[in-house]
Amino acid sequence: MFQSVITGSGAYIPTEIKRNNDFLDQQFYADNKPLTQPAQQIIKKFQQITGIEERRYVVPNINTSDIGFLAAEAAILDAGINPEEIDQIIVAHNFGDVQENGRQSVMVPAIACNIKQKLGILNPNCIAYDLIFGCPGWLQGVIQMDGLFKAGMAKKALVIGAETLSRVIDKYDRDSMIFSDGAGAIIMESIEMPEKQQGILSSCAQTYSYSEADYINMGISFSPVPDPEKMYIKMLGRKVYEFALLHVPQAMKLCLDKSGMAITDVKKIFIHQANEKMDEAIIERFYALYGISTYPEDVLPMCIQWLGNSSVATIPTLYDLVLKHQIPEHALEPGDLIMFASVGAGMNINAVCYRY
Structure with a gap:
């Protein structure tokens, strides 16, 4: 296979x-x-x-x-x-x-x-x-x-x-x-290779754009004298936060359930580095869906504190940092079950279960 x-x-x-x-x-x-x-x-x-x-x-x-x-x-x-x-x-x-x-x-x-x-x-x-x-x-x-x-x-x-x-x-x-x-x-x-020995086990992707599409958008500057012809990235912060906490944990659960693996099997979660408090709240709600009140301290590597939110680059950068031992408290071993998850403009959500 x-x-x-x-x-x-x-x-x-x-x-x-x-x-x-x-x-x-x-x-x-x-x-x-x-x-x-x-x-x-x-x-x-x-x-x-x-x-x-x-x-x-x-x-x-x-x-x-x-x-x-x-x-x-x-x-x-x-x-x-x-x-x-x-x-x-x-x-x-x-x-x-x-x-x-x-x-x-x-x-x-x-x-x-x-x-x-x-x-x-x-x-x-x-x-x-x-x-x-x-x-x-x-x-x-x-x-x-x-x-x-x-x-x-x-x-x-x-x-x-x-x-x-x-x-x-x-x-x-x-x-x-x-x-x-x-x-x-x-x-x-x-x-x-033999099934599930290594590689992608399952995935999930969703788009919510009926009333949510403009939560992240392009708009003119907040400057007192804006240039109407130049656009900048804008977001409705509270809307994005509430959306992520409601929908991302559910998508992650759907992905994990499709893989046939248990929540206790997950070793690391590489989530989009959007906002530290939001990411932590997402993971807390994800575990709560399985009746677990506190997620493991070592499951969530992060780099947002010193790298900020670089959009599409956050997850692959974080993954590479962990593999290259640049985040000392986190490491991967062959056979570890990990998850990737992200949310952003669209509003789009996705998740992947992967056997390292």
């Missing part, structure tokens, strides 16, 4: 560190009016809610394609494969290549095509394309490749999540402190 297995991983963590104290001189606005609380008070409350102490931004001369390439290069090296053997390259992102202070995203050619070019892959049968699915985009690429493997349409794939959110944030919006830049990538292969 053929299983979808992750055989290599890589990440690019930008070098520019933006600490919370760097926002002390920033005047934040809401409804085009200045917030009356001192910046120090706003930042302190922000850190208490999100857990974020610092985040990473790319330097001016590189963009999403560049950092996606660097993460991909690391994953290929880690897997020890010939890039010419890759059948598909999927790049999850949401904003394309955005130049610093640019007014327009560059989406053509696709980021995946740019990365294929940077990798020097000549094989025309290596199909390169982008996936826009909000923050769950990278995980959706993993789910998509699992299906293509099972359909016999590919044997090796490169799945990348890359984003430069620092170039689409409104500095007058306090929510801008959540977002960061980064890239993560994996090599997936279809490998023949």
Whole structure:
């Protein structure tokens, strides 16, 4: 039986560190009016809610394609494969290549095509394309490749999540402190092995867009004198929080139940690094669905405290950090059952059960 297995991983963590104290001189606005609380008070409350102490931004001369390439290069090296053997390259992102202070995203050619070019892959049968699915985009690429493997349409794939959110944030919006830049990538292969020995066991994906689609959207600046032609990422924070706590645990349960495994078998949960308190509440509610009041302390690795929310890049980056022993209190052993889960713009949710 053929299983979808992750055989290599890589990440690019930008070098520019933006600490919370760097926002002390920033005047934040809401409804085009200045917030009356001192910046120090706003930042302190922000850190208490999100857990974020610092985040990473790319330097001016590189963009999403560049950092996606660097993460991909690391994953290929880690897997020890010939890039010419890759059948598909999927790049999850949401904003394309955005130049610093640019007014327009560059989406053509696709980021995946740019990365294929940077990798020097000549094989025309290596199909390169982008996936826009909000923050769950990278995980959706993993789910998509699992299906293509099972359909016999590919044997090796490169799945990348890359984003430069620092170039689409409104500095007058306090929510801008959540977002960061980064890239993560994996090599997936279809490998023949005994069932459930390793690889993807089950998956789940959902879209709630009837009344929820605009919870995360694009809008003009909160500046007192906004430019009506330039748009920035915006979100209805309370709506997103309530949505995630209601729906993500249910989707995770659906995925785990499909795998046939028990909640007590789960060793690690790699959840989208959106908001520390929100992620912890999601996992608490997930375990509560099985009648467990407290989840294991070592089940939830996190990097949001120092990397912020880099959208599609958070899960593959976190996974790579754990595998490369960069988060000392967390490690994986062969046979461990892990889960991936994400939520984001759309509103989209997905989850994957994976035997390491």
